[in-house]
Amino acid sequence: MINTKKDVLQREAHYAEGGSGAIGCVTVPDYLEKTYWWAYTHPNAVRVFERQWLVNSILWGNYRRLRNAALNAFGDTIKGRTLQMACVYGDLTENLLGRHHPAARLDVIDVAPEQIKNLRKKTAGLGPLGIHQQNAAHLQFEAATFDQVLMFFLLHEMPQAVRRQALAEAWRVLKPGGKLVLMDYHRPRASNPLRYVMAGVLRLLEPYALDLWHNDLAHWLPQEAKNKTLKKQLFFGDLYQLVVISR
Numbered sequence: 584m585i586n587t588k589k590d591v592l593q594r595e596a597h598y599a600e601g602g603s604g605a606i607g608c609v610t611v612p613d614y615l616e617k618t619y620w621w622a623y624t625h626p627n628a629v630r631v632f633e634r635q636w637l638v639n640s641i642l643w644g645n646y647r648r649l650r651n652a653a654l655n656a657f658g659d660t661i662k663g664r665t666l667q668m669a670c671v672y673g674d675l676t677e678n679l680l681g682r683h684h685p686a687a688r689l690d691v692i693d694v695a696p697e698q699i700k701n702l703r704k705k706t707a708g709l710g711p712l713g714i715h716q717q718n719a720a721h722l723q724f725e726a727a728t729f730d731q732v733l734m735f736f737l738l739h740e741m742p743q744a745v746r747r748q749a750l751a752e753a754w755r756v757l758k759p760g761g762k763l764v765l766m767d768y769h770r771p772r773a774s775n776p777l778r779y780v781m782a783g784v785l786r787l788l789e790p791y792a793l794d795l796w797h798n799d800l801a802h803w804l805p806q807e808a809k810n811k812t813l814k815k816q817l818f819f820g821d822l823y824q825l826v827v828i829s830r
C-alpha cells in the first residue's frame with residue numbers, strides 16, 4: 584500500500600484537528616477487525632480497556648516489570664528518534680517519553696483510528712511526539728529513520744505473513760547501529776502453573792499468539808536481522824520474552 588505525500592499530509596491535518604476515522608489509504612486490516620474488534624476498534628473498547636489495573640491484570644501483575652524491562656533495553660536516557668509500533672493501553676508511551684533526552688523525538692503509529700484518538704488524549708501536552716495512523720506492515724517512513732524501534736505485545740496479534748512484514752518494516756526503518764526491542768508472549772516452561780490456562784485463553788481470544796509458543800521470534804525476522812546476535816530474556820516462568828537486536 585503506497586501512500587502519497589498528499590495522503591500523509593491530509594491525514595496529519597485531519598487528526599491535528601481532532602478528527603477520527605480511517606481516512607486516506609490506511610484502513611483497519613480484516614484480521615484485526617475480525618479478531619480484535621472488541622479490544623481495539625469498537626467505540627466502547629477504549630472506555631473498557633484503558634485502565635492501568637486491567638492491563639496489569641491481563642499480564643498477571645507483570646505490566647510494570649515488562650514495561651520497564653523493555654525501556655531499560657534503550658537505557659535510562661533515550662536519544663535520537665524512537666518509533667513505537669502500535670499504541671497500547673496503559674502508560675508505556677508516557678514512560679517512554681519520560682526517558683527521552685530533551686532533543687529526542689518519539690513517533691507512534693497505530694492502524695486503528697480509535698487508538699490514535701485515545702493516544703492523542705492520553706499524551707496531550709507531552710512531547711516531542713508524532714502520532715500517525717499507519718499500518719505496521721506498510722510504514723510510511725524512509726529507510727534508516729529511527730535509532731530505536733519498539734514493539735510491545737504487537738507481534739502475537741498478527742497473522743504470520745503480517746508479522747513477517749511488520750518485522751521487515753521495523754528493520755528497514757532502523758538506522759545501522761539502531762536497536763529493535765520486542766516484548767511479547769513466549770511458551771511457558773512445563774512447570775509454569777499458568778501454562779494450560781494461558782493456552783486456553785490465547786486459543787479462545789488471541790488465535791495468532793500460540794505461534795510464538797512454537798517458534799522463536801527470529802523465525803519471522805528478515806535474514807539480515809537473523810544473522811545478528813539476539814539477546815533474549817524470559818519472564819514469569821517463561822510466559823513472556825524480551826528480544827533485543829542491534830542493527
Ligand SMILES: C[S@@+](CC[C@H](N)C(=O)[O-])C[C@H]1O[C@@H](n2cnc3c(N)ncnc32)[C@H](O)[C@@H]1O
Nearest residue numbers: 623669670671672693694695698718719736737
Ligand atoms: C500493540 S498491541 C498491544 C496490546 C496490549 N495488550 C495492550 O494492552 O494494549 C495492540 C495495538 O496494535 C494495533 N495493531 C494491530 N495490528 C496493527 C497493524 N498491522 N499496524 C498497526 N497497528 C496495529 C491495534 O490497533 C492496537 O491498538
